[in-house]
Amino acid sequence: MNRKLLLGVVGLVVITALAITAYSLKDRILSWSRPQTAATQPAAGHQNHGTAGESQTAKDDQVQATERQAPTLEIASEKQQMIGTQTADVSIRPLRKILRTTGRIEADEQKIATINAKFEGWIERLYADTTGKTIRRGDPLADFYSPDLTATQQEYLNLLQWKKGSDGREINPLVARDADNILAAARRRLQLWDISDEQIRRLEETGKSMRTMTLYSPVNGTIVQKNAVLGMRVMPGDKLFDVADLSTLWIIADVYEQDLDLVRVGLPARFTISAMPGKTFTAPVEYIYPTLAGETRTAKLRFRIGNAGMNLRPQMFTSMELIINLGRLLSVPEDAVLDTGERRIVYVVRSEGEFEPREVRTGVQADGFVEILEGLRSGDKVAASATFLIDSEAQLKGVRPLSGGHKTHNLE
Known part of the structure; x- marks a missing residue:
C-alpha cells in the first residue's frame, strides 16, 4: 500500500514538471514568431538618415543664433551726463601720421x-x-x-x-x-x-x-x-x-619695426637740434637700412643735410618728425575703441540711451583716430568717451558682443 502511494506521488511530481516545461517552451516559441509592432520597430529612415537630422538641427540652431537681435545696453540720459558720455560719427576722413623719434648726426661715409x-x-x-x-x-x-x-x-x-x-x-x-x-x-x-x-x-x-x-x-x-x-x-x-669732408652730413634716425611699413624713401622729415633752438632742418628719407637692431627692435633711416656754415657737428643729437599721409580712411576717435587684449570693442548708438557692443577690426592709428577695417559703416555713431564705464556697466548686466563678431563691411 505504501509502495503504491509512493509511486503515485512520484508520478504526480513528474507530470507537474513536464507541464511547467511545456508551458515555458510555448511562450518562448510565440515570442520568436510574433512580428514586431510599430512601437518596437526602428523609425523609418532612422538608421540611414540620423547624421542628416543632426546636421539639420545644428543648422537650425545656427540660423536662430544669427537671427537673434544683437544685445544692447540701456543707459538713461541722466546717467550718461553723469559719466560724461559723448558720441562721434564714423566717417571717412584724411589721416596723417607723424612719427617722432631721435637721431644723431654722423659724417658722410662717402666723403x-x-x-x-x-x-x-x-x-x-x-x-x-x-x-x-x-x-x-x-x-x-x-x-x-x-x-x-x-x-x-x-x-x-x-x-x-x-x-x-x-x-x-x-x-x-x-x-x-x-x-x-x-x-x-x-x-x-x-x-x-x-x-x-x-x-x-x-x-x-x-x-x-x-x-x-x-x-x-x-x-x-x-x-x-x-x-x-x-x-x-x-x-x-x-x-x-x-x-x-663735413660740408654735408648724415642724420641716422631709429624707427620701430611696426612703423617700417609706413616709411618710404623720399618722405619729408623735420629736424630740430637742442644746440640750435628755434632752427628747423628738413630732409627727405635717403635710405632705409635693411637690418634691425636686436636690442631695440628698431631700423635705421638715413638723411643727408648740408652744412655750409659748419655749424653742425658729428654726434649731435636731433629730434625728428616724419610726416606720413595715409589718405582717406574710415575711422573713429581712439577713445571709442576699447582694447580688451583679445579683441577690440566699440559701443554703437542704436537709439537714445541704447548702446550695442560690437567687435571691430582696426588698422593704423593717426591724428587721434583709429582706422576701422571691419565692423562699422560710414554714418554709424559710437560712444567716444567714458567707454570703460559703459563697458563696466555692460559686464555687470551680462551684455556682450555677438559671438563671432559683427560682419559689417566698411561702406560709405
Missing part, C-alpha cells in the same frame, strides 16, 4: 678718406699735428725719411743721367728702348709712393736726391683721426690720418 703710408720710413716733420684741423687738397701733412725712397730717387737720377749722356751717341736701339722702359718704371714707382709730379720735376731739375719727401693731402676735409706722431716709424699700410 671719408684714409691716408696711409706706402713705404717704410720715419716721420721727421708733422704739419697736420692736431685732430680737427681743416686741410685742403695739396696741403702738406708730413715729411718722411725713407732709405727705400732715397734709393729709388738715386736710381731714377742715374738712369736720367745715363739717358742724357747717351743722347747724340750711337747706341743699340734695343738698349735705348730698355733704358727708356727702366726710366719710366723708376718714375712710376715714385708716383705709386704718392710722390707728386711737382716733386719729381724738382728732382730732375736739381739732380740731387732729397733726404726727406713730403706727403700731401689728396682730399679736402677735417682730420677726424690722427695716428701719426713726430718721429714714429711707419710701415707700408699703416694708417696715418682719417679725413672727412
Whole structure:
C-alpha cells in the first residue's frame, strides 16, 4: 500500500514538471514568431538618415543664433551726463601720421678718406699735428725719411743721367728702348709712393736726391683721426690720418619695426637740434637700412643735410618728425575703441540711451583716430568717451558682443 502511494506521488511530481516545461517552451516559441509592432520597430529612415537630422538641427540652431537681435545696453540720459558720455560719427576722413623719434648726426661715409703710408720710413716733420684741423687738397701733412725712397730717387737720377749722356751717341736701339722702359718704371714707382709730379720735376731739375719727401693731402676735409706722431716709424699700410669732408652730413634716425611699413624713401622729415633752438632742418628719407637692431627692435633711416656754415657737428643729437599721409580712411576717435587684449570693442548708438557692443577690426592709428577695417559703416555713431564705464556697466548686466563678431563691411 505504501509502495503504491509512493509511486503515485512520484508520478504526480513528474507530470507537474513536464507541464511547467511545456508551458515555458510555448511562450518562448510565440515570442520568436510574433512580428514586431510599430512601437518596437526602428523609425523609418532612422538608421540611414540620423547624421542628416543632426546636421539639420545644428543648422537650425545656427540660423536662430544669427537671427537673434544683437544685445544692447540701456543707459538713461541722466546717467550718461553723469559719466560724461559723448558720441562721434564714423566717417571717412584724411589721416596723417607723424612719427617722432631721435637721431644723431654722423659724417658722410662717402666723403671719408684714409691716408696711409706706402713705404717704410720715419716721420721727421708733422704739419697736420692736431685732430680737427681743416686741410685742403695739396696741403702738406708730413715729411718722411725713407732709405727705400732715397734709393729709388738715386736710381731714377742715374738712369736720367745715363739717358742724357747717351743722347747724340750711337747706341743699340734695343738698349735705348730698355733704358727708356727702366726710366719710366723708376718714375712710376715714385708716383705709386704718392710722390707728386711737382716733386719729381724738382728732382730732375736739381739732380740731387732729397733726404726727406713730403706727403700731401689728396682730399679736402677735417682730420677726424690722427695716428701719426713726430718721429714714429711707419710701415707700408699703416694708417696715418682719417679725413672727412663735413660740408654735408648724415642724420641716422631709429624707427620701430611696426612703423617700417609706413616709411618710404623720399618722405619729408623735420629736424630740430637742442644746440640750435628755434632752427628747423628738413630732409627727405635717403635710405632705409635693411637690418634691425636686436636690442631695440628698431631700423635705421638715413638723411643727408648740408652744412655750409659748419655749424653742425658729428654726434649731435636731433629730434625728428616724419610726416606720413595715409589718405582717406574710415575711422573713429581712439577713445571709442576699447582694447580688451583679445579683441577690440566699440559701443554703437542704436537709439537714445541704447548702446550695442560690437567687435571691430582696426588698422593704423593717426591724428587721434583709429582706422576701422571691419565692423562699422560710414554714418554709424559710437560712444567716444567714458567707454570703460559703459563697458563696466555692460559686464555687470551680462551684455556682450555677438559671438563671432559683427560682419559689417566698411561702406560709405
